Amino acid sequence: MQNPIIEFDRVDKSFGDLKVLDELSFRVDPGERVTLIGPSGSGKTTILRLLMTLETVTPKADPAADGGVVWVEGEPYSHMEKKGRLVPANEKWLRKRRSRVGMVFQQFNLFPNMKVLRNVTEAQVHVAGRSKEEAEQKARDLLDLVGLAEKTDEYPARLSGGQQQRVAIARALAMDPDILLLDEVTSALDPELVADVLAVLRDVAETTSITMLCVTHEMGFARDVSDRVMMFDSGRIVEQGPPEAMFSEPQEARTQDFLRAVL
Ligand code: ADP
Numbered sequence: 464m465q466n467p468i469i470e471f472d473r474v475d476k477s478f479g480d481l482k483v484l485d486e487l488s489f490r491v492d493p494g495e496r497v498t499l500i501g502p503s504g505s506g507k508t509t510i511l512r513l514l515m516t517l518e519t520v521t522p523k524a525d526p527a528a529d530g531g532v533v534w535v536e537g538e539p540y541s542h543m544e545k546k547g548r549l550v551p552a553n554e555k556w557l558r559k560r561r562s563r564v565g566m567v568f569q570q571f572n573l574f575p576n577m578k579v580l581r582n583v584t585e586a587q588v589h590v591a592g593r594s595k596e597e598a599e600q601k602a603r604d605l606l607d608l609v610g611l612a613e614k615t616d617e618y619p620a621r622l623s624g625g626q627q628q629r630v631a632i633a634r635a636l637a638m639d640p641d642i643l644l645l646d647e648v649t650s651a652l653d654p655e656l657v658a659d660v661l662a663v664l665r666d667v668a669e670t671t672s673i674t675m676l677c678v679t680h681e682m683g684f685a686r687d688v689s690d691r692v693m694m695f696d697s698g699r700i701v702e703q704g705p706p707e708a709m710f711s712e713p714q715e716a717r718t719q720d721f722l723r724a725v726l
Contacts, residue, residue: 466537468493468641468674469514473530474541475521476509476698483509484698488530493641496668496675498685498706501695502721507678509698511644513541514676515566516557526550535560536641562590565635566644569651571627573619573634579606580615583634591638598637605633609663625656629663636667643667645677649684657681664688682726686710694718 467490476484483506491497499507512518513533520541523531526549533541542549543556552560573582583602587593593601606612609629611622619627628648635643645664649657661684668675668688679685685692686706693703694715702715710726713719 465492467491467534468495468536469676470534471510472532472534473523474513474533475523475531476506476513476518477521482698486530487698487700489693489700489703491674491676494672494674495691496689497677498689498692499676499678499695500680500682500685500692500721500725501701505695506698507695508646511566511646511676511678514564514642514644516561519551522551535563562638563640564642564644565638565640566646567628567631567635567648569647571619571624571631571651573627573630575619577618578615579611579617579619579622579630582619582630583637586634587637601637602633605636606630608636608666609633610659623656624652625659628652628656628660632660632663632667636673640673642674642676645675645679647678647680649679649681680725682710682722694721696721 469491471487471489473486473488474484475486501507509518513520520531520533523529526532526542532539532549539549540560541552543552577585580599580602583605584598587598587601588595606615609632611626611629614622614626649660652660661681665688689706691703692706692709694701696717702713702718713722
């Protein structure tokens with residue numbers, strides 16, 4: 464068995480009294496494509512947000528014994544090692560570690576005051592420390608990959624939602640992440656724009672070895688692209704397996720009900 468690129472070890476996450484993740488454990492192999500499905504509120508987005516360090520785990524008294532730790536690439540991620548002990552990560556640690564992870568959001572989140580090219584170069588220059596020339600070359604290559612070579616000089620507001628989302632994909636890939644997180648990336652789009660975005664992501668899946676974690680209601684996409692589908696309910700994994708098995712012969716009643724409602 465190879466070492467996992469992502470490991471959740473008995474992770475808890477609560478918002479006030481609401482327990483969103485409940486002793487959640489799972490592993491993802493390098494290069495694996497995993498789709499997270501399940502009813503709204505089951506904790507899927509929280510998992511991506513933890514990996515993006517937009518949320519922190521609920522700490523446990525003794526992480527070495529009790530878990531509650533997210534690991535990425537064999538190193539603690541939600542925590543850091545201090546004098547041989549695991550303690551909650553500080554901002555400096557998180558900043559360094561999260562550069563390995565890219566995320567595409569439902570609402571694109573492009574910088575509205577920057578042209579398309581600069582949206583894709585900004586973090587390359589200011590976070591990765593690349594030269595402007597290198598960053599622009601990379602941005603142009605990626606914008607070409609997502610079919611937007613012609614749009615480098617436009618402001619985001621002049622693009623369709625599908626085009627904006629493709630810029631967001633290029634922007635995430637520009638930082639050469641090892642892990643790409645996709646959070647309902649087509650759900651804010653008009654139906655006729657969904658196919659282009661999914662085609663770009665299929666391309667990314669086929670031409671790179673990037674590890675992908677994807678929350679989606681696009682079951683066709685999940686079936687085509689994923690190696691594994693994980694069904695969540697109430698912050699726990701109800702059932703998981705390869706898409707063929709999950710979609711054609713789900714074993715658990717909750718998975719069957721969920722799939723009946725969305726398929
Ligand atoms: P899913 O992606 O499966 O729909 P989420 O991970 O977004 O589920 O949310 C799980 C639960 O956590 C929901 O009940 C949601 O309302 C709640 N939640 C998410 N973020 C916050 C927050 N920042 N503050 C309070 N509650 C939150």
